Amino acid sequence: xxxxxxxxxxxxxxxxxxxxxxxxxxxxxxxxxxxxxxxxxxxxxxxxxxxxxxxxxxxxxxxxxxxxxxxxxxxxxxxxxxxxxxxxxxxxxxxxxxxxxxxxxxxxxxxxxxxxxxxxxxxxxxxxxxxxxxxxxxxxxxxxxxxxxxxxxxxxxxxxxxxxxxxxxxxxxxxxxxxxxxxxxxxxxxxxxxxxxxxxxxxxxxxxxxxxxxxxxxxxxxxxxxxxxxxxxxxxxxxxxxxxxxxxxxxxxxxxxxxxxxxxxxxxxxxxxxxxxxxxxxxxxxxxxxxxxxxxxxxxxxxxxxxxxxxxxxxxxxxxxxxxxxxxxxxxxxxxxxxxxxxxxxxxxxxxxxxxxxxxxxxxxxxxxxxxxxxxxxxxxxxxxxxxxxxxxxxxxxxxxxxxxxxxxxxxxxxxxxxxxxxxxxxxxxxxxxxxxxxxxxxxxxxxxxxxxxxxxxxxxxxxxxxxxxxxxxxxxxxxxxxxxxxxxxxxxxxxxxxxxxxxxxxxxxxxxxxxxxxxxxxxxxxxxxxxxxxxxxxxxxxxxxxxxxxxxxxxxxxxxxxxxxxxxxxxxxxxxxxxxxxxxxxxxxxxxxxxxxxxxxxxxxxxxxxxxxxxxxxxxxxxxxxxxxxxxxxxxxxxxxxxxxxxxxxxxx
Amino acid sequence: xxxxxxxxxxxxxxxxxxxxxxxxxxxxxxxxxxxxxxxxxxxxxxxxxxxxxxxxxxxxxxxxxxxxxxxxxxxxxxxxxxxxxxxxxxxxxxxxxxxxxxxxxxxxxxxxxxxxxxxxxxxxxxxxxxxxxxxxxxxxxxxxxxxxxxxxxxxxxxxxxxxxxxxxxxxxxxxxxxxxx
Ligand code: SF4
Ligand code: SF4
Numbered sequence: 001x002x003x004x005x006x007x008x009x010x011x012x013x014x015x016x017x018x019x020x021x022x023x024x025x026x027x028x029x030x031x032x033x034x035x036x037x038x039x040x041x042x043x044x045x046x047x048x049x050x051x052x053x054x055x056x057x058x059x060x061x062x063x064x065x066x067x068x069x070x071x072x073x074x075x076x077x078x079x080x081x082x083x084x085x086x087x088x089x090x091x092x093x094x095x096x097x098x099x100x101x102x103x104x105x106x107x108x109x110x111x112x113x114x115x116x117x118x119x120x121x122x123x124x125x126x127x128x129x130x131x132x133x134x135x136x137x138x139x140x141x142x143x144x145x146x147x148x149x150x151x152x153x154x155x156x157x158x159x160x161x162x163x164x165x166x167x168x169x170x171x172x173x174x175x176x177x178x179x180x181x182x183x184x185x186x187x188x189x190x191x192x193x194x195x196x197x198x199x200x201x202x203x204x205x206x207x208x209x210x211x212x213x214x215x216x217x218x219x220x221x222x223x224x225x226x227x228x229x230x231x232x233x234x235x236x237x238x239x240x241x242x243x244x245x246x247x248x249x250x251x252x253x254x255x256x257x258x259x260x261x262x263x264x265x266x267x268x269x270x271x272x273x274x275x276x277x278x279x280x281x282x283x284x285x286x287x288x289x290x291x292x293x294x295x296x297x298x299x300x301x302x303x304x305x306x307x308x309x310x311x312x313x314x315x316x317x318x319x320x321x322x323x324x325x326x327x328x329x330x331x332x333x334x335x336x337x338x339x340x341x342x343x344x345x346x347x348x349x350x351x352x353x354x355x356x357x358x359x360x361x362x363x364x365x366x367x368x369x370x371x372x373x374x375x376x377x378x379x380x381x382x383x384x385x386x387x388x389x390x391x392x393x394x395x396x397x398x399x400x401x402x403x404x405x406x407x408x409x410x411x412x413x414x415x416x417x418x419x420x421x422x423x424x425x426x427x428x429x430x431x432x433x434x435x436x437x438x439x440x441x442x443x444x445x446x447x448x449x450x451x452x453x454x455x456x457x458x459x460x461x462x463x464x465x466x467x468x469x470x471x472x473x474x475x476x477x478x479x480x481x482x483x484x485x486x487x488x489x490x491x492x493x494x495x496x497x498x499x500x501x502x503x504x505x506x507x508x509x510x511x512x513x514x515x516x517x518x519x520x521x522x523x524x525x526x527x528x529x530x531x532x533x534x535x536x537x538x539x540x541x542x543x544x545x546x547x548x549x550x551x552x553x554x555x556x557x558x559x560x561x562x563x564x565x566x567x568x569x570x571x572x573x574x575x576x577x578x579x580x581x582x583x584x585x586x587x588x589x590x591x592x593x594x595x596x597x598x599x600x601x602x603x604x605x606x607x608x609x610x611x612x613x614x615x616x617x618x619x620x621x622x623x624x625x626x627x628x629x630x631x632x633x634x635x636x637x638x639x640x641x642x643x644x645x646x647x648x649x650x651x652x653x654x
Numbered sequence: 655x656x657x658x659x660x661x662x663x664x665x666x667x668x669x670x671x672x673x674x675x676x677x678x679x680x681x682x683x684x685x686x687x688x689x690x691x692x693x694x695x696x697x698x699x700x701x702x703x704x705x706x707x708x709x710x711x712x713x714x715x716x717x718x719x720x721x722x723x724x725x726x727x728x729x730x731x732x733x734x735x736x737x738x739x740x741x742x743x744x745x746x747x748x749x750x751x752x753x754x755x756x757x758x759x760x761x762x763x764x765x766x767x768x769x770x771x772x773x774x775x776x777x778x779x780x781x782x783x784x785x786x787x788x789x790x791x792x793x794x795x796x797x798x799x800x801x802x803x804x805x806x807x808x809x810x811x812x813x814x815x816x817x818x819x820x821x822x823x824x825x826x827x828x829x830x831x832x833x834x835x
Contacts, residue, residue, distance in 0.1 A: 071693075105697060180709055208695035211694065214689075218693045225786065294712045
């Protein structure tokens with residue numbers, strides 16, 4: 001018997017209409033766990049570097065993490081992997097909600113979609129019964145609208161549905177896959193789904209998910225419940241409210257947005273607005289949120305309530321979480337009411353809430369600069385907010401200028417030329433980033449921005465505080481119950497970290513320590529992405545319930561696999577290197593590993609070069625950032641080394 | 655059925671629908687607790703509490719399994735909640751022939767909440783323990799109740815099967831199958 005996993009994948013070929021249930025190899029679980037690990041392995045094996053994102057040979061994989069569907073609290077991630085049309089690299093966007101557990105209950109660990117359907121279809125997975133169904137009547141429908149129609153026609157309100165909106169259908173390069181409560185937004189995976197002619201996937205499962213050591217596992221789960229309760233009652237002192245608790249940043253619950261509105265950049269990621277957060281604004285925005293937010297909602301088997309149901313008067317209800325609360329507001333230099341209103345359309349259209357607002361602000365900046373002119377915007381309204389609605393509409397339909405903008409700021413700027421590139425200034429690896437512009441280079445963040453292959457800062461940062469605490473007493477206090485550190489030395493680094501002087505950024509933490517801190521934080525994310533754990537309970541917040549000391553036992557108790565810290569660390573490393581290898585094989589190079597040039601005002605080119613070189617070495621990569629034959633061998637990734645040698649990516653000497 | 659009156663601790667779970675966030679932790683842990691061996695598997699479909707939810711209508715109603723009923727109700731009404739209409743069946747606690755709710759998915763046998771009866775007994779039922787939102791509140795009160803014999807789980811199951819196939823067929827099958835062992 002297989003524990004925690006079902007032992008079966010579902011393979012769907014949309015070109016031929018073929019559906020297969022395929023048994024998986026338990027040995028692969030021991031090597032890659034599940035979720036991202038499994039997805040990366042499948043992509044490496046089956047998608048050679050010549051394959052274009054929009055081609056029948058590209059795979060669209062919905063992976064459930066290894067522990068998804070077990071009672072392990074907060075393990076509910078669907079990891080969607082494919083080739084991103086925007087970056088040309090592996091996209092591995094994730095969503096919480098209820099989809100992955102339902103897929104497990106239906107009897108599948110991974111859903112692999114290949115081919116291309118000539119007509120728009122949707123997939124209906126009901127345990128062993130799997131059908132490809134006509135979706136021509138859903139063409140152009142909103143993501144949530146379509147999901148509701150599907151539930152009605154299937155007469156199954158309990159079906160969990162992942163769907164795309166018009167943006168995905170029209171292959172917008174930052175289209176998302178929406179699931180009501182959550183979405184997998186980054187990397188344009190919704191466009192790949194649209195390219196496959198797949199409007200939605202509905203799933204309903206009624207099977208058991210087994211675990212290997214029941215009483216031991218449940219006792220650990222009970223302990224997590226108690227710890228979450230304790231942390232909810234005792235936020236961490238000394239950090240801003242959204243970093244003090246567990247879960248995704250509690251954007252739906254909190255009203256105090258001083259930090260975001262005054263420290264993050266408005267417009268096309270340009271303007272810091274010091275003094276913006278007045279009492280008047282606070283009253284106004286609190287009023288807006290109170291009036292429109294009807295309920296805080298959770299994901300599967302998690303008590304954290306990071307999302308919310310939003311009802312804007314006169315518009316259909318939708319759900320939201322996290323920082324999408326403010327991205328539209330800030331891009332348009334508007335207010336929260338506007339932000340929540342346009343997010344309703346954006347959710348139905350299915351676009352990424354980091355990229356979409358930035359693309360629109362970018363277009364308007366080009367218009368102001370005269371690089372784009374009235375001819376490019378025929379019929380655009382004069383009102384600022386209406387312009388955003390107008391632009392969003394052009395983009396998701398790929399009409400007029402929207403067709404260019406639908407590829408994101410990098411590619412749009414390339415096509416527009418005429419100096420437009422300067423305006424696409426907030427990208428890494430051609431992908432729009434959080435709008436943040438700061439003063440002094442932070443070595444930890446430098447490495448995370450440069451080398452993160454999820455290409456999104458929130459998906460690599462987390463367990464180590466973002467900034468030093470002012471006094472040594474506060475730092476000592478913080479270290480007292482900091483059991484999550486993999487090694488005591490991290491406490492040392494933190495205790496000595498000062499706001500100013502010799503022990504402050506950019507030269508402290510030192511290079512070696514910086515490498516270790518970045519590596520630790522990243523490793524925790526890779527573990528979560530393989531188990532399906534929500535980062536909000538694990539790799540993202542300070543002092544989470546899950547950490548390197550208890551995760552191996554969770555995995556052992558759930559699966560029966562023998563695993564210790566060293567073993568789990570090794571698996572995380574293996575997955576990390578496989579993802580990198582896949583991207584390197586697709587052409588990613590050291591040249592791509594750069595934060596946006598204007599991310600910090602004060603840059604230190606020599607230090608940065610040294611950091612990158614040392615980090616590559618630390619990771620077992622050569623000076624070009626390519627994993628060496630030796631380190632690949634240590635990770636049982638010899639097949640990757642062989643491929644690299646054959647392609648001339650590595651020479652014999654590594 | 656013989657009926658006596660006596661004092662008894664009545665265990666109930668009070669439900670505060672406004673606090674439910676739809677996490678389904680109650681479904682996961684209830685089905686896990688009742689798995690054999692205990693906690694060895696979970697499957698919300700076997701849970702004795704189900705969260706009826708229509709997220710876009712902002713409606714979340716945890717309902718825990720009540721009595722098995724042999725026949726579906728006559729006349730079925732509609733609820734109107736916040737201006738939206740729902741079939742009365744949607745929120746019913748009964749395990750009844752006309753729908754899948756509160757039935758074992760493979761056998762079709764009825765499920766009923768037993769307040770996590772176990773030895774040693776729990777301080778609170780599992781679903782209540784795992785509902786950090788306080789949507790489920792455990793209450794005990796002493797009450798004078800009419801006490802008939804309470805049916806064991808197996809009796810409820812047998813009754814349901816008898817209803818479906820008839821006692822004779824059930825007995826014949828049981829006799830035939832037990833010989834095989
Ligand atoms: S555990 Fe509580 S909050 Fe979660 S679904 Fe059940 S009743 Fe609702
Ligand atoms: S009290 Fe126990 S049996 Fe009843 S619904 Fe809750 S967990 Fe299930």
